[in-house]
Amino acid sequence: MSFDIAVTRRVGDGEIACRIAPADGLTVLFGPSGAGKTSVLNMVAGLLRPDAGHVRVGGETLFDAAAGVDLAVPARRAGYVFQEPRLFPHLRVSANLAYGARGERTGPLAPEEVVEFLGIGHLLDRWPRTLSGGEARRVAIGRALLSDPAFLLLDEPLSFLDRARREEIMAVIERLRDTVRLPILMVTHDRGEAERLASHIVEM
Amino acid sequence: MLTPEEWGVVALSLKVGGVAVAAALPVAFALAWVLARVRFPGKLLLDGLVHLPLVVPPVVTGWLLLLAFAPEGPVGGWLERWFGASVLFRWSGAAIAAGVMALPLMVRAIRLSIEAVDRRLEDAAATLGATPRRVFLTVTLPLSLPGVIAGAVLGFARALGEFGATITFVSNVPGETETLPLAIYAALQIPGAEGQVLRLALVSVLLSLAALVASELIARRTGRGTHVL
Numbered sequence: 001m002s003f004d005i006a007v008t009r010r011v012g013d014g015e016i017a018c019r020i021a022p023a024d025g026l027t028v029l030f031g032p033s034g035a036g037k038t039s040v041l042n043m044v045a046g047l048l049r050p051d052a053g054h055v056r057v058g059g060e061t062l063f064d065a066a067a068g069v070d071l072a073v074p075a076r077r078a079g080y081v082f083q084e085p086r087l088f089p090h091l092r093v094s095a096n097l098a099y100g101a102r103g104e105r106t107g108p109l110a111p112e113e114v115v116e117f118l119g120i121g122h123l124l125d126r127w128p129r130t131l132s133g134g135e136a137r138r139v140a141i142g143r144a145l146l147s148d149p150a151f152l153l154l155d156e157p158l159s160f161l162d163r164a165r166r167e168e169i170m171a172v173i174e175r176l177r178d179t180v181r182l183p184i185l186m187v188t189h190d191r192g193e194a195e196r197l198a199s200h201i202v203e204m
Numbered sequence: 205m206l207t208p209e210e211w212g213v214v215a216l217s218l219k220v221g222g223v224a225v226a227a228a229l230p231v232a233f234a235l236a237w238v239l240a241r242v243r244f245p246g247k248l249l250l251d252g253l254v255h256l257p258l259v260v261p262p263v264v265t266g267w268l269l270l271l272a273f274a275p276e277g278p279v280g281g282w283l284e285r286w287f288g289a290s291v292l293f294r295w296s297g298a299a300i301a302a303g304v305m306a307l308p309l310m311v312r313a314i315r316l317s318i319e320a321v322d323r324r325l326e327d328a329a330a331t332l333g334a335t336p337r338r339v340f341l342t343v344t345l346p347l348s349l350p351g352v353i354a355g356a357v358l359g360f361a362r363a364l365g366e367f368g369a370t371i372t373f374v375s376n377v378p379g380e381t382e383t384l385p386l387a388i389y390a391a392l393q394i395p396g397a398e399g400q401v402l403r404l405a406l407v408s409v410l411l412s413l414a415a416l417v418a419s420e421l422i423a424r425r426t427g428r429g430t431h432v433l
Contacts, residue, residue, distance in 0.1 A: 047327050073330040086328040090346050099342075100332030147332045 317351020
């Protein structure tokens with residue numbers, strides 16, 4: 001179960017190019033701001049269309065320019081935690097968490113487990129605008145986990161957090177990597193984070 | 205207070221305004237969505253056409269409606285053939301005139317609120333497995349609701365005040381097309397009817413004010429939708 005990615009896309013005068021060879025565990029996409037790391041995540045999620053190449057996750061082809069495969073975003077089952085939480089402002093935390101959980105399928109973890117695991121039980125009745133940055137990010141991670149994702153995309157999940165919160169979220173990511181065993185593709189520009197969390201690192 | 209005839213005028217105005225807004229709202233939302241989200245050649249032309257009733261003299265709009273809905277006109281002939289009905293000199297004609305005049309205001313308000321919906325939230329919903337239809341119903345529509353309400357109320361207030369296009373299109377028929385502005389105008393022509401003018405004018409002001417306050421209260425109740433990013 002892993003990522004197999006080779007994509008290119010022209011942006012203005014430059015080009016975003018990324019190649020990730022299949023490997024287990026948590027892959028960190030590391031590089032300076034503006035290298036196009038978030039664009040790569042968007043291409044894996046289907047929000048941005050590569051000009052060429054392919055995206056395969058766990059053996060399933062999500063995109064292949066040569067073969068004309070381009071799965072729609074909802075069909076890709078990406079558990080995408082964006083850089084900003086993107087919680088739905090008109091829904092309470094509980095409804096945000098349930099948004100992607102449809103019917104029986106709620107993913108590798110039961111809702112109660114996710115709530116417990118992320119420590120967000122006391123937030124369920126709150127509106128997103130009343131949450132702190134760390135709380136909102138944990139809810140966003142929970143919402144992605146409960147949508148029965150086939151893999152996780154984490155975009156700078158530790159940015160704009162104080163030291164205590166960073167430590168908390170890092171522990172959560174380590175648990176996801178080691179216990180849930182979902183393929184995880186994570187973007188960061190912090191060398192320390194990359195070295196601590198990554199099974200392997202791809203430089204951009 | 206009001207005489208039975210005056211109550212009749214008020215009731216007719218509410219009916220005409222309500223039907224006009226109810227019928228125009230889906231059209232206004234569709235136009236607003238297309239103008240906010242779709243890029244196509246001729247968009248400027250559509251934008252201009254939608255806004256035309258706002259800038260053309262109302263009497264011209266009324267005359268154009270008359271041409272279209274006359275028994276030998278394109279729409280009127282069709283109504284005649286298929287339903288054996290005509291909207292001329294009828295309250296339904298007054299509602300059409302009011303709806304056409306209210307449309308640009310409604311489109312403007314709704315368009316702004318659709319443009320203000322954060323597209324990144326729609327992307328997030330899609331990654332969570334929502335189909336485009338579900339994204340629209342659960343994210344785009346609720347988040348643009350304050351603008352839809354504002355547009356509906358603005359349109360209703362405009363419809364209540366409609367005069368020029370209505371009197372040109374369906375004339376002033378007491379009990380059928382005589383809405384508040386037309387009744388006030390008619391009363392102004394009669395010496396000694398100042399009392400009636402005053403009462404009807406007062407009702408007009410109160411209705412408009414009530415509509416605005418109601419919209420504000422509804423917007424406050426749904427207005428928790430401030431963006432958190």
